[in-house]
Amino acid sequence: MVSAPVATHPLQFASDNYSGICPEALEYMLNANSGDVPAYGDDDWTQRAADTFRTTFETDCEVFFVFNGTAANSLTLASLCQSYHSVICHELAHIETDECGAPEFASNGSKLLLAQGSQGKLDPAEVERLITKRSDIHYPKPKVISLTQSTEVGTVYTADELIALTGLARRYGLKVHMDGARFANALVASGKTPAELTWKAGIDVLCCCGTKNGMGLGEAILFFDRSLAEDFDYRCKQAGQLCSKMRFISAPWLGLLETGAWLRNAAHANRMAAYLEQQLRQIPGLDILFPRQANGVFVQMPPPLIDALHRRGWRFYTFIGSGGVRLMCAWNTTPEAIDALVGDIKAAIATLA
Numbered sequence: 514m515v516s517a518p519v520a521t522h523p524l525q526f527a528s529d530n531y532s533g534i535c536p537e538a539l540e541y542m543l544n545a546n547s548g549d550v551p552a553y554g555d556d557d558w559t560q561r562a563a564d565t566f567r568t569t570f571e572t573d574c575e576v577f578f579v580f581n582g583t584a585a586n587s588l589t590l591a592s593l594c595q596s597y598h599s600v601i602c603h604e605l606a607h608i609e610t611d612e613c614g615a616p617e618f619a620s621n622g623s624k625l626l627l628a629q630g631s632q633g634k635l636d637p638a639e640v641e642r643l644i645t646k647r648s649d650i651h652y653p654k655p656k657v658i659s660l661t662q663s664t665e666v667g668t669v670y671t672a673d674e675l676i677a678l679t680g681l682a683r684r685y686g687l688k689v690h691m692d693g694a695r696f697a698n699a700l701v702a703s704g705k706t707p708a709e710l711t712w713k714a715g716i717d718v719l720c721c722c723g724t725k726n727g728m729g730l731g732e733a734i735l736f737f738d739r740s741l742a743e744d745f746d747y748r749c750k751q752a753g754q755l756c757s758k759m760r761f762i763s764a765p766w767l768g769l770l771e772t773g774a775w776l777r778n779a780a781h782a783n784r785m786a787a788y789l790e791q792q793l794r795q796i797p798g799l800d801i802l803f804p805r806q807a808n809g810v811f812v813q814m815p816p817p818l819i820d821a822l823h824r825r826g827w828r829f830y831t832f833i834g835s836g837g838v839r840l841m842c843a844w845n846t847t848p849e850a851i852d853a854l855v856g857d858i859k860a861a862i863a864t865l866a
């Protein structure tokens with residue numbers, strides 16, 4: 514007998530990784546669970562998933578699967594850098610703020626250089642300033658620009674904004690890495706094709722959203738510049754990121770891509786965030802902090818209101834400065850959950866007044 518979990522925690526807008534596995538990913542995972550197949554990615558599911566990435570992105574890229582986003586980013590950056598190189602990223606970038614130094618660890622010391630930029634996006638002028646700031650031997654040589662799509666504050670780079678940054682990278686001989694933990698959310702928000710928002714805009718490598726989109730685990734890494742993927746399989750193995758039963762990562766990925774669920778999941782999450790934003794805008798005294806372009810809403814709340822919501826059992830992150838609340842929607846967010854949160858916010862405000 515399989516027992517259901519005793520308690521779920523529906524009172525949350527903490528993260529899209531609180532959600533479970535979406536039906537399409539789960540169905541493919543169950544389908545993959547018949548019989549024995551070769552291990553370490555030498556199986557049909559993995560071949561089909563990789564091929565489907567290539568057709569989806571309209572290019573013959575190299576495809577790898579790892580367990581999580583921190584590994585995907587860190588190992589990718591390590592493969593683009595020597596230890597004496599540096600990676601330019603936004604000061605709010607996940608690789609800087611939420612990976613416990615894993616990119617530096619994996620690369621044996623490549624340094625992150627932090628750039629500013631409004632709305633969570635790298636500002637090309639600021640990036641150029643960092644690239645040209647020093648050229649002497651005493652400074653870690655800039656080698657990669659890393660950007661996050663959609664960004665850590667829920668905004669989306671347009672294709673033109675990407676081209677401005679990747680053009681800069683080309684001019685100075687840098688490579689460009691995209692942290693796409695929420696790539697599908699950016700993709701459906703932009704109305705562009707996967708190709709237009711990546712390699713056609715000059716991106717060299719994409720770490721592509723599995724977990725937050727609706728998988729149980731497993732991020733995909735797409736090297737559009739195949740030469741950068743040399744020996745990457747060895748790097749994954751050495752880092753403990755080569756899954757022996759690979760089909761249980763690759764089959765769910767095939768499910769997401771083949772059925773279109775990855776786009777439906779992202780579109781749903783974005784739609785829910787739009788609805789949440791619209792409801793929050795009607796509450797006096799709350800300020801929306803960033804343009805809501807993907808599946809997150811960032812709102813400034815008075816600290817007593819945040820405390821009151823926590824006491825009512827709501828979970829969310831408050832890491833964007835004092836009073837800045839991040840509310841994330843996922844493939845399974847319901848309008849009812851949003852109505853319940855908004856109702857509790859209104860009730861709490863009335864009590865505090």
Ligand SMILES: *Cc1c(COP(=O)(O)O)cnc(C)c1O
Pocket residue numbers: 581582583584586607608661664665692694695724725
């Ligand atoms: C969630 C996330 C990741 C991946 O995090 P893991 O917990 O390591 O899977 C990477 N980048 C961004 C921007 C994220 O939000």
